Amino acid sequence: MNEAAMAWQDRVFGSFAYVLRSRGDDAERGQALVRLVLVPLLCLYVVPKLLGGEDRAETWLKLTVAYLIAYIPVSVLLYRDILQRPGQFHGRRLFGMANDYLGMLLALAMGGAATLPVYAALLWVTLANGLRFGPRYLIGATAAAFGVLGLTSYFNNYWRENPDMVLTLVLTTMIVPAYVLTLITQIQKAYHAAMEANLAKSRFLAQASHDLRQPIHAISLFTSCLRDAGLGPREVQMVDNIDRSLESVSRLFKSLLDVSTLDSGRVTPKIEPFAVQQIVDDVVRQNSQAAERAGGELRVVRSSAWVQSDPSLLTTMLQNVINNAIKYAPGRPVVIGCRRNGQTLAVEVFDRGPGVAAEHQPHLFEEFYQVRERGDRDIEGVGLGLPIVKRLAALLGHTVVLESRPGHGTRVTLAGLPTVEPQFAERERVAQQRPVSAMDGLRVLLVEDDDAVLLATASLLESWGCEVDKSTVIPETFEDCDLLITDYDLGGGVTGKECIEVVRGVQQWNIPVVVMSGHDADRVRDELGDPDIPLLTKPVRPAELRSVVLASALDLRE
Incomplete structure (x- = not known):
């Protein structure tokens, strides 16, 4: 197989895999949206052809035209119902499919050569149902397509007079869905195998990080005991160096554990109202020493806003963003503040570091991606901070936006936090x-x-x-x-x-x-x-x- 053919096959498999991954609410909404566009277009083409024919006064012809026109508002109602009641309702899917095939049957059976292009829509709808909803729907849709072809051949004189054309359409309707079904089956197997491998990786990371956390946890406690043991200045400096190294390793294990936990699907947000400034103050308190060691400082623009989110997950997101800012903008101030946008709040972290070139910015939220140029100094981390932030933002229904100008700095915005009325907080314990x-x-x-x-x-x-x-x-x-x-x-x-x-x-x-x-x-x-x-x-x-x-x-x- 030549390179062009292999590249084409990879694109096809990639497209199918994307569709399979996105099956569910989005798939049903996507199919309804296609119907919303396709039905009016078919009506604009088919209705004039039918009304311009010789038998336009026949009762069945009038009923066909009336049905096709009435199906436009029905498509709108189906789409609205999916938006209002998201979820997988098989009865709703079957209702939409039945009306799709009935409309195409009437258009093909009541027309002649002029409505033959409707077959393209028939094949498209058949494949779309299979790709969006799975192999069972593909088999059912293919059976419905054969039914449309059989009934059209029975009722339409033009089709009966052209058996070669009918045979061609029947073979096409058989071969193309069968080939797609084979691809779907292969992709599903590959997808499940990849998922198993990914879960195995996550389990390994979780176990490895847990096993390594134990001795690091012990070392951290021992060094704290050493600091209080009356050591000399040189020994205290050595203990401080050990502590800094342990903090770096600890952050690495936390990132690995966060990724493995997200991959496992066990993270469930616990939404509650809280003062966003509490989260900001906690994260700043945890990172102030790291900023000082890097020669910079953390500056906070205070906010009195309350938001509705998961405080623990939001803390993790903000922690990763500020940690990145400290690493990549050493010796520079990092500013954290909030900005209201209607009924939502955005938390912004701005640094005056070197910035990120435009060609790197689209990849910064990819796992393990790091901006490295020849001669750059080594920076701790493995490129998991921003990917974790993006995945947590999607889980919480928030958005994360990165803006950067080389030579001016970088701003990361955690947006879409719903604001709520201030609540009476429990007694704060600032130990x-x-x-x-x-x-x-x-x-x-x-x-x-x-x-x-x-x-x-x-x-x-x-x-x-x-x-x-x-x-x-x-x-x-x-x-x-x-x-x-x-x-x-x-x-x-x-x-x-x-x-x-x-x-x-x-x-x-x-x-x-x-x-x-x-x-x-x-x-x-x-x-x-x-x-x-x-x-x-x-x-x-x-x-x-x-x-x-x-x-x-x-x-x-x-």
Whole structure:
């Protein structure tokens, strides 16, 4: 096969694969839109041909013309119904198909040579139903097309007088859909195989990132303990360098875990009203030190707006955008602000970095794509930040837009956040502003199946003044405690949920709990069934753990 033929075949397979991927609500809406355009065009062609014929006074001819004209508003109503009631309604599909084939049957049977071009529409509609709705619909549509050809040959004199033409049309109606059916079957097999491979990749990434998160989590806690061990300036600088390296690796694993979670289809948005400034402040607080190390700063234009979205997913999106701005615009300020647009809000992140050339911009949302020129300095990351942002935006019904001018900077806009009336927020817990001495004497039961993580976490808690009772399994007996900190997956089919139930049962009160996990946070939250339990994703930053523990200690003292 020559290169041109192979390229043509690749385009055909690619087009079919795209159609197969988009089957569902969009497919039914697309078919209705085609009908909305095709029916009036056919009427403009067929009706004058029929009325200009010799038998225009016949009753059947008048009924045919009336039906074809009436089918135009019916097509509009079908399209409107699909917009108002999206979903896969097989009865609605069959109703549309039946009317399509009935209209083409009347046009072909009541006309002669003049209406023969309607056969092109017949073949088109047959193939479109199969490509949009699947092999079963293709078989059914092909059977309906044979029925149209048979009835037309029975009622139309012109067709009976031209059996060779009829045979040609019958063979075409048989061969073309059969070939398309073969292609659909092959593409479906290839598509399912690709999906299985993609899911296997996602499972591997999830497991690998979880297994590697455990030692990184332990190292992070140990370095925090070292910092408080009275080290000299040179040793403290070395600990800081280790921390920065761990942050880079942690961000990489978080990106890999985010991709694997999105690929698995387990991410379900939890929409709620919240103040957008809370999200911005949290992300700025998490990235301010990284910006300072890069020689820049984060500037915030404050907003009082409230929006309706998933705060956790929006935080991930904004985190990735700001992280990119810090990396690619070192030594420059990064500005974060909000802009109202009618009933929606847009969050904008603007940097004064070198910008991105126009030829690279269409590819920035592709996975693993990075703008690299010869001689460029190495930049951490694997090109997953913006692809994750785009996929989360689609999941939430928002949009993400990137604008960049070489030499002037880049602006990324997270738009389409529905605004709502301000709500009364719950009491904010800003633990970083509270005295650490509040944790002195706090009795903590720590359950963690990984020995290194158990030792590191216990050492860190003790350095903050906590009294720690630690165990690698759910303990059968333990001293009274003020706080339970548990890993979620404890091995042997036992989870943190069972640990919480056992400890609270022994203590006979709803003891405060902190859960740590390296797995999918949404899955863990669903299984816990208690949104008030803080969930920390490994590797946990010591400041984050301290903040949650301190908040619990202050609650106990109030």
